[in-house]
Amino acid sequence: MTFRMSLFKRTYTYLFITITLGIVTALNCxxxxxxxxxxxxxxxxxxxxxxxxxIVFRIRGGIIVSVIATLLILLQxxxxxxxxxxxxxxxxxxxxxxxxxxxxxxxxxxxxxQLKNHQMEQTxxxxxxxxxxxxxxxxxxxxxxxxxxxxxITTETLEEKIDPxxxxxxxxxxxxxxxxxxxxxxxxxxxxxxPKDLSFSSTSVHQTLEKVLRLSNKYLKEHHIYLxxxxxAKYEVISSAPDRLKQIFLNLIINAxxxxxxxxxxxxxxxxxxxxxxxxxxxxxxGMSPDTMKRAFEPFYTTKETGTGLxxxxxxxxxxxxxxxxxIQSERNKGTMISLRFPLxxxxxxxxxxxx
Ligand code: ADP
Ligand code: MG
Numbered sequence: 151m152t153f154r155m156s157l158f159k160r161t162y163t164y165l166f167i168t169i170t171l172g173i174v175t176a177l178n179c180x181x182x183x184x185x186x187x188x189x190x191x192x193x194x195x196x197x198x199x200x201x202x203x204x205i206v207f208r209i210r211g212g213i214i215v216s217v218i219a220t221l222l223i224l225l226q227x228x229x230x231x232x233x234x235x236x237x238x239x240x241x242x243x244x245x246x247x248x249x250x251x252x253x254x255x256x257x258x259x260x261x262x263x264q265l266k267n268h269q270m271e272q273t274x275x276x277x278x279x280x281x282x283x284x285x286x287x288x289x290x291x292x293x294x295x296x297x298x299x300x301x302x303i304t305t306e307t308l309e310e311k312i313d314p315x316x317x318x319x320x321x322x323x324x325x326x327x328x329x330x331x332x333x334x335x336x337x338x339x340x341x342x343x344x345p346k347d348l349s350f351s352s353t354s355v356h357q358t359l360e361k362v363l364r365l366s367n368k369y370l371k372e373h374h375i376y377l378x379x380x381x382x383a384k385y386e387v388i389s390s391a392p393d394r395l396k397q398i399f400l401n402l403i404i405n406a407x408x409x410x411x412x413x414x415x416x417x418x419x420x421x422x423x424x425x426x427x428x429x430x431x432x433x434x435x436x437g438m439s440p441d442t443m444k445r446a447f448e449p450f451y452t453t454k455e456t457g458t459g460l461x462x463x464x465x466x467x468x469x470x471x472x473x474x475x476x477x478i479q480s481e482r483n484k485g486t487m488i489s490l491r492f493p494l495x496x497x498x499x500x501x502x503x504x505x506x
Contacts (some may be wrong), residue, residue, distance in 0.1 A: 161346060163206045170199040175222055182231040193223055193242055200246045204253035212250025219246055224459070239293050291339040298336065302329045338460045341397070353390040355420065355427055356381050361437060362399040363418070370403075374413025383422035388492045394468045401433045401461040402488050408454065409435025409486060427494055432487040438480040446478060 177192040196219035196286040204212030220243050227239075309322040325439045363377065370377055388395075406416050420426050438446065445451045450458030469476050472492055480486040 160206070163202065163273055167199040167203055168478070170202070171195050171215070171222065173194065174198075178226055178231055193219075193239060194245075196222070196242075197246060197249055200249055203380045204250045205257055208257055209254030212254050213247065216243075216246035216250050219243075228325060235249070287339050291336050294332075295336055296338075298329065298332055302326075302333075305329060330435060335458050338458050339463070341460075341464055350389045350391055351409055353392045353395060354382065354388050355386040355388055355395070355429065355492070358390075358392055358395045359399060359418065359420070359429070362396050362403065366400070366403055370407065370416065373407050373410070375407055375410060376415050378412075378415060378417045380417075380419040383420035385422045385494050385496070386420065386427050387495045388472070389495045390428060390472055390492070394471075398468055398490070399429075399431075401465050405461055405488075406431060406433035408436060408487070409433050409437070411436075414485075422494065425494060426491050429490045429492075430487055431490075434485040437482040437484050437486055438478070439482060443478055443480055 156180075174192050174195045176193070181191065200212055200215045200219060203215040223239060223243065305322055306327045309319070309326070312318050312322060359379075359381070363379070403416070410416075410433055417430070417432040419430045419432075421430075442451075442453055446462050448459070448462040450459040466476055469490060469492075474490060474492040476491045477491075478486065479489070
């Protein structure tokens with residue numbers, strides 16, 4: 151919930167603004183009618199609802215309440231309630247508008263800072279969790295890797311010795327399949343702990359994407375996925391470890407395909423400005439529930455029977471090492487769009503080189 155909404159409930163604010171406007175107007179009325187004290191005027195207190203509106207509804211709110219206050223002051227002058235000093239009144243009215251602009255702007259700035267701090271806290275929390283889990287996982291994965299390699303070699307030797315017609319053969323192929331699956335999981339576990347040793351070089355995002363798509367072509371066809379690409383980014387060279395960049399794209403493409411079990415469309419687009427390149431990977435799959443969206447980056451969080459739940463945590467870890475950013479938009483049964491943003495290596499003015 152934003153600061154704006156949590157500070158005051160909107161309705162209470164409307165009520166409070168109306169009441170304070172009413173009170174100031176009533177005070178002016180009393181000053182005129184009952185006390186008949188010439189010159190006593192409470193117009194400047196209209197600044198209270200103006201400030202409140204600017205805090206809660208920002209510049210626009212402050213300006214609207216300033217306009218209302220101006221109209222009330224004009225109305226009172228027309229009714230001849232009091233004869234305030236013309237120049238003082240004008241200064242007061244101008245002040246209302248200035249206060250609206252100032253307070254509204256300060257509040258906008260404040261909210262922006264709050265949002266930035268919140269995002270930084272989340273990134274920090276995520277990377278802390280990942281690094282402690284990473285150490286644990288690395289230890290276990292290394293322990294499993296050696297016995298698994300022995301099991302694999304033994305199974306292959308066994309398979310060679312078994313007659314192809316023998317029904318035992320089917321057991322060895324099950325064994326091999328499961329070993330491969332374990333190897334894949336192990337591989338992901340180790341990747342999860344290793345992306346720290348990256349060697350960065352200037353990398354073309356488009357060329358990397360094209361390489362990954364060439365590799366995935368057969369996989370996409372087998373799953374009845376129609377690929378649509380639109381690489382519009384004018385500047386697309388980033389500082390990256392190319393293999394890790396490939397890993398990011400591959401993970402996201404695999405997730406997209408897995409979200410479209412009966413086939414669908416996969417859109418991959420890029421765009422750039424002077425500072426960043428954005429890559430959008432959009433599918434027409436099952437989408438994510440709000441809970442999944444919240445937890446998708448958690449290590450080991452998966453909704454799939456054979457998932458490891460490490461894909462997106464690895465992706466987000468690699469992206470943060472690139473000073474990049476990842477964002478999910480998803481709707482149940484409509485699809486998901488994952489957007490990535492990376493800082494460009496060269497900016498426009500220095501003349502971007504497009505080669506990797
Ligand atoms: P895994 O793929 O092993 O489950 P990930 O970390 O890659 O692990 O993804 C975590 C979860 O996020 C998935 O289990 C899935 O529920 C959800 N998810 C990721 N990508 C998509 C997508 N494109 N569409 C729908 N859900 C997705
Ligand atoms: Mg995955």
